Amino acid sequence: MGKNEFLTPKAIANRIKAKGLQKLRWYCQMCQKQCRDENGFKCHCMSESHQRQMQIFGQNPDRIVEGYSEEFEELFLEHMKRSHRSSRIQATVVYNEYIADRHHVHMNSTRWATLTEFVKHLGRTGKCKVEETPKGWFITYIDRDSETLFKEKQKNKRLRADIVEEEKQEREIRRQIEKAEQLMPLTKGEEAEKEKGEPLPLSKPDNGKIAFA
Ligand SMILES: [Zn+2]
Structure with missing residues (x-):
């Protein structure tokens, strides 16, 4: 890089970006401590x-990483829900917004090594719709709350329909019982006469076909 190029906006931006990433690297999640550089x-x-913190970590590293992973996901999705509830957006954009909070849970403390890995996880677990494009990964938040609400409503509707159907059947059975009771005192001949003129609604047409022996 020439001397003049060093001060171009692009070069400065690149340095800031690199510095930002460096900063992410020198964060101690266990102590929530940001260090300035490698030496720090x-x-x-x-x-x-x-x-002392590392001793705690050493006692149960898996559980601690799992805890950070859960927290990372939860906060990431919380941000998605708050800022990009119904839009399809580049994963890196969301990530950059998410890490703007100095004390965000850092990804290097989670079980995901890269943002891509995390995005794929979101897709696999149905938390976001994810797509890989030439411009990188895009994600869309899946609103579980309203989806759950919708399913719950549908279920209630079905339940109500079931109850109505059951009541209808019960009424029908009662009606048939009553009818049978009315027929009881009649003699056999009269009963047969009555049935001829008024077939029971539940009687099946006998077409003589038997599909399975
Ligand atoms: Zn530390």
């Missing part, structure tokens, strides 16, 4: 308070 991070790692 090394110093922090030797501090007594950090060592």
Whole structure:
């Protein structure tokens, strides 16, 4: 890079970007401590308070990483829901907004090594609709709340329909019982006469076909 290029907006932007990423690297999640550079991070790692935190981590690393992963996902989705509820948006845009909070849960403390991996996870678990495009991954938030609400409503509707249907059948059965009771005192001949003129609605037409022996 020439001397003049060093001060171009693009070069400056690149340096800021690189610095930002460096900063993400020198964050200690266990202590929630941001270090300025590699050297600062090394110093922090030797501090007594950090060592104590690492002992806690060492007792149950899986559970702690799992905890951070859950928290990362939850906050990421919370941000999606708040800011991009019904839009299809580039995953990197959401990520950059998400990490703007200095004390966000850092991805390197989660089980996802890259944003792509995390995005795929969101797609697999049905939390977002995800698509890979030449411009990178795009995600759309799936609104579970309203979806659940909708399903619940549908279920209630079905239940109500079932109840109505059951009541209808019960009424029908009662009607038939009553009718049978009315017929009881009659003699056999009269009963047969009556049935001829008024076939029971439930009687099946006998077409003589038997499909399965
Ligand atoms: Zn630390």
